[in-house]
Amino acid sequence: MARTTKKRATSKSSVKRLLIVGLALVVVASGVSWALSRHTNSNATPATPTRKKPGTYVNLNPPTADEKKASDDAKAAIAQRESQNAAISTSGKKSVSPTIVHADGSGVSAYVGNILEDGGTCTATFTKDSIVKTFTSQASANVSYTTCGSMPVSGLTPGAWQLIVSYSSSTSAGSSQPQTVNI
Amino acid sequence: MATFISPPKASAAPPVPWNAGRIIDDSVFFNRNTMSTQDIQNFLNSKVPVCDTNHAAYTSTSSGITYSPPFTCLKDYAVSNVPSMPADAYCGAINGGSMSAATIIKTVSLACGVNPQVLIVLLQKEQGLITDTWPISYQYQFATGFCVYDNPATEPPSCQGTDGFFNQVYYGSRQFQKYVKQPQSFNYRAGLSSYIPYSTDGSCGGSNVYIENGATAALYNYTPYQPTQAAVDAGFGTSFCGSGSPQPQSAYGNRNFWLYFWNWFGNTTGPDYAWSINSFSYSSTMGVGQTQTITLKATNTGRLPWYNQIAAPSTPTRIGTWPAGRASPFQASSWLNSVRPANMTENYVPPGSDGTFTFQITAPNTSGTYVEPFNLLMENYFWLPWAGLSPTIEVVPAYHWQVTNVIYGNGTGLMDPGTTQLITLMALNNGTATWSKTSGPQIRLATWGPDRVSSVASSWISNTRATTMNDLTVAPGQVTGFQFYVHVPASGAYYERMNLVAEGQTWFNDAGLTLYLQGKTYAWQPVWASPSTGNWSIPRNTNFTITIRARNTGTVTWTKNGTYPIRLGTWSPGRGSALETPSWISSIRPAGLVEDSVPPGGEGTFTFQAKTGSVPGMRYESFNLVAEGILWFQDPGFAMYVNVL
Numbered sequence: 001m002a003r004t005t006k007k008r009a010t011s012k013s014s015v016k017r018l019l020i021v022g023l024a025l026v027v028v029a030s031g032v033s034w035a036l037s038r039h040t041n042s043n044a045t046p047a048t049p050t051r052k053k054p055g056t057y058v059n060l061n062p063p064t065a066d067e068k069k070a071s072d073d074a075k076a077a078i079a080q081r082e083s084q085n086a087a088i089s090t091s092g093k094k095s096v097s098p099t100i101v102h103a104d105g106s107g108v109s110a111y112v113g114n115i116l117e118d119g120g121t122c123t124a125t126f127t128k129d130s131i132v133k134t135f136t137s138q139a140s141a142n143v144s145y146t147t148c149g150s151m152p153v154s155g156l157t158p159g160a161w162q163l164i165v166s167y168s169s170s171t172s173a174g175s176s177q178p179q180t181v182n183i
Numbered sequence: 184m185a186t187f188i189s190p191p192k193a194s195a196a197p198p199v200p201w202n203a204g205r206i207i208d209d210s211v212f213f214n215r216n217t218m219s220t221q222d223i224q225n226f227l228n229s230k231v232p233v234c235d236t237n238h239a240a241y242t243s244t245s246s247g248i249t250y251s252p253p254f255t256c257l258k259d260y261a262v263s264n265v266p267s268m269p270a271d272a273y274c275g276a277i278n279g280g281s282m283s284a285a286t287i288i289k290t291v292s293l294a295c296g297v298n299p300q301v302l303i304v305l306l307q308k309e310q311g312l313i314t315d316t317w318p319i320s321y322q323y324q325f326a327t328g329f330c331v332y333d334n335p336a337t338e339p340p341s342c343q344g345t346d347g348f349f350n351q352v353y354y355g356s357r358q359f360q361k362y363v364k365q366p367q368s369f370n371y372r373a374g375l376s377s378y379i380p381y382s383t384d385g386s387c388g389g390s391n392v393y394i395e396n397g398a399t400a401a402l403y404n405y406t407p408y409q410p411t412q413a414a415v416d417a418g419f420g421t422s423f424c425g426s427g428s429p430q431p432q433s434a435y436g437n438r439n440f441w442l443y444f445w446n447w448f449g450n451t452t453g454p455d456y457a458w459s460i461n462s463f464s465y466s467s468t469m470g471v472g473q474t475q476t477i478t479l480k481a482t483n484t485g486r487l488p489w490y491n492q493i494a495a496p497s498t499p500t501r502i503g504t505w506p507a508g509r510a511s512p513f514q515a516s517s518w519l520n521s522v523r524p525a526n527m528t529e530n531y532v533p534p535g536s537d538g539t540f541t542f543q544i545t546a547p548n549t550s551g552t553y554v555e556p557f558n559l560l561m562e563n564y565f566w567l568p569w570a571g572l573s574p575t576i577e578v579v580p581a582y583h584w585q586v587t588n589v590i591y592g593n594g595t596g597l598m599d600p601g602t603t604q605l606i607t608l609m610a611l612n613n614g615t616a617t618w619s620k621t622s623g624p625q626i627r628l629a630t631w632g633p634d635r636v637s638s639v640a641s642s643w644i645s646n647t648r649a650t651t652m653n654d655l656t657v658a659p660g661q662v663t664g665f666q667f668y669v670h671v672p673a674s675g676a677y678y679e680r681m682n683l684v685a686e687g688q689t690w691f692n693d694a695g696l697t698l699y700l701q702g703k704t705y706a707w708q709p710v711w712a713s714p715s716t717g718n719w720s721i722p723r724n725t726n727f728t729i730t731i732r733a734r735n736t737g738t739v740t741w742t743k744n745g746t747y748p749i750r751l752g753t754w755s756p757g758r759g760s761a762l763e764t765p766s767w768i769s770s771i772r773p774a775g776l777v778e779d780s781v782p783p784g785g786e787g788t789f790t791f792q793a794k795t796g797s798v799p800g801m802r803y804e805s806f807n808l809v810a811e812g813i814l815w816f817q818d819p820g821f822a823m824y825v826n827v828l
Contacts (some may be wrong), residue, residue, distance in 0.1 A: 057448060058218070058222065059229075059446060059447045060225065062229065063231075067230070067419075070307060070308075070311035070419075073311060074309075074312075074322055075241070075311075079246070081331075099385075099389075102370075102375055102376070102378065109370045109371075111370050114383055116330065116332060116342070119339075140341055140368075141330060141339035141342055143355075143404075143405050144328060144330075147369055147404075148370075149367065149368045149370070150366075150367045150369075
């Protein structure tokens with residue numbers, strides 16, 4: 001802005017030039033003072049959302065009440081977790097119920113929520129009439145739960161099979177709800 | 184992204200409905216280039232305008248653990264001992280050291296190929312760290328919720344060493360890559376319909392969801408729950424489901440991920456088709472008519488896969504000239520047609536992977552600078568947004584040269600008429616073709632303009648071709664020599680223009696080679712001539728002496744005993760003289776130069792014995808100077824009349 005003004009001034013009178021240079025100095029000085037005040041007090045001026053380049057967007061507004069509440073919720077969740085832990089440590093083997101995510105003639109994908117551990121065993125049991133076929137996998141910890149991964153399955157004849165996934169480890173055991181898998 | 188959607192007001196609902204099968208696109212999730220470290224820092228600053236460093240101590244009512252001030256907000260948080268991480272199948276190497284939280288987010292984002300915005304949202308969704316004004320140490324210890332354990336005794340072996348802020352960001356990001364690259368070890372994958380519960384409480388049930396892409400599958404593998412529709416409708420609010428006391432709540436993790444991303448960074452989905460240049464290798468200089476093979480590696484940054492002509496015969500992915508339909512002067516015989524250089528090599532390229540386009544281009548016959556934009560398209564269907572592929576190609580003559588030196592055997596081009604000297608020309612191949620002495624077009628030094636017969640040729644290949652080059656082959660950038668003899672037949676200037684020629688194919692550029700040859704000038708002017716007898720009437724059978732003074736009016740210093748001694752000779756050449764005496768050098772050379780040397784402008788002396796014969800009468804005696812062995816001087820018309828008495 002100051003640069004454009006200055007450019008124009010070159011063709012005008014020297015008095016006008018002085019005035020404009022003075023004005024430019026005021027603009028620069030207030031800019032510096034604004035920057036300094038921002039530096040010393042980051043709460044002074046609310047930032048506005050900025051568009052970096054077409055198609056990208058970063059919201060630099062202060063957090064909303066909803067967003068700030070998440071921080072309180074996190075602390076509450078920590079407290080809740082600590083209390084649950086205290087309860088678990090006094091009980092015996094934990095009862096779990098695996099979740100079947102996907103099942104077909106080539107594999108069974110399942111996980112065990114609410115526990116985080118390595119070394120347990122997942123067993124997929126298919127039953128049709130008097131035929132029972134089982135497939136197992138080694139379970140492992142994944143972020144916040146225990147996954148059975150995808151258990152490869154083979155040799156199931158066409159028809160409706162009943163599937164139950166069970167889990168067993170030194171700390172926990174349990175089975176899923178039965179589910180019908182049509183092969 | 185195809186469209187920019189205006190930023191929502193604070194906590195407003197995203198302008199698109201929740202889609203459980205497509206929470207976020209791969210092109211957004213795995214885009215590591217959305218924010219710089221400073222952008223991240225600015226963002227963290229904006230979300231904690233004032234850090235409540237000295238907030239009152241906090242005691243967990245359940246565990247009794249007390250967390251005391253000072254508290255450090257994420258924008259001010261730093262890790263002094265970030266470990267160095269080796270590269271593995273999921274993340275690139277990281278050089279450790281002291282890093283701010285923003286630097287850690289950026290560094291891990293780059294190393295593991297995850298959008299830093301995704302990591303920011305992950306930190307908020309898991310621990311509320313982005314907005315927290317007095318975060319406690321536990322929130323940093325499990326910042327991304329990765330392998331949260333409460334009792335070291337029950338920590339799974341695979342979780343060891345994953346706590347702490349850096350480790351949480353690193354292992355969380357790395358886990359996303361594991362989900363994509365090792366899907367059989369996990370539960371959710373793209374392209375399958377899978378059951379996703381609504382809550383950790385089984386009584387809430389769940390539904391089968393067709394998961395459309397790897398990024399959404401990764402989110403479900405990280406947090407294996409989806410929100411109920413009521414939870415989606417509640418925005419950031421709570422929503423109950425199932426049965427029990429207290430009544431369980433819907434899981435919010437993936438809903439909140441989606442809400443935070445929309446609120447803070449906008450659209451979670453990208454265009455169906457988009458691309459960026461991963462690598463493009465080509466030679467920016469070509470000889471006219473030359474062909475080169477170039478390879479484009481194009482990253483699929485859209486959400487849909489690409490197929491080639493084998494997998495999708497009616498809409499194959501191709502590279503085309505851009506703008507659409509532009510005829511290219513670089514069309515090669517391998518092109519599909521004048522506007523389609525090539526098909527894609529791979530049958531199938533999923534989002535995030537590279538498609539390969541290999542094709543030839545043939546330079547036009549007119550040299551110059553060309554800009555050649557290309558773009559990708561699905562034939563018969565859709566042009567992708569142009570990714571800026573626009574190579575600049577300099578087309579130069581294949582045979583192009585420059586003089587680097589001319590060495591005259593004599594030191595200069597000044598030569599005695601009739602002599603030869605060796606010329607060595609040093610020439611730089613600054614074209615694109617390799618010169619050959621024997622095969623293909625032979626490279627020779629020739630007279631210029633074309634086929635001008637030279638007047639200085641000496642032992643040349645022909646009177647228009649001086650010589651061939653010294654080396655068998657001369658690659659572009661190399662220098663070779665051409666050596667040949669020139670012969671200056673007479674006095675005067677011989678400016679010899681020369682050029683290289685690829686025999687039978689083309690002349691080179693005129694590099695301006697001129698040999699400045701100068702035949703030396705031998706000239707004299709008689710000053711005076713006098714007989715020892717005092718006058719030219721001399722009795723019969725008299726011995727006497729004749730002295731001739733001659734001015735050197737040429738350009739060469741006369742020498743008495745040089746390579747070419749200057750002598751007085753009878754004229755016309757070979758004429759016998761009636762004045763000959765035995766003192767003469769020979770019957771046709773009365774005398775040599777008396778002085779050792781006579782420079783141009785000086786005077787020289789020739790003195791010789793003469794004898795009148797026995798027959799009286801007038802004798803006409805003409806003489807000229809000779810540079811012995813090479814030439815006669817220009818004839819000044821010098822003569823003496825001796826009257827024999």
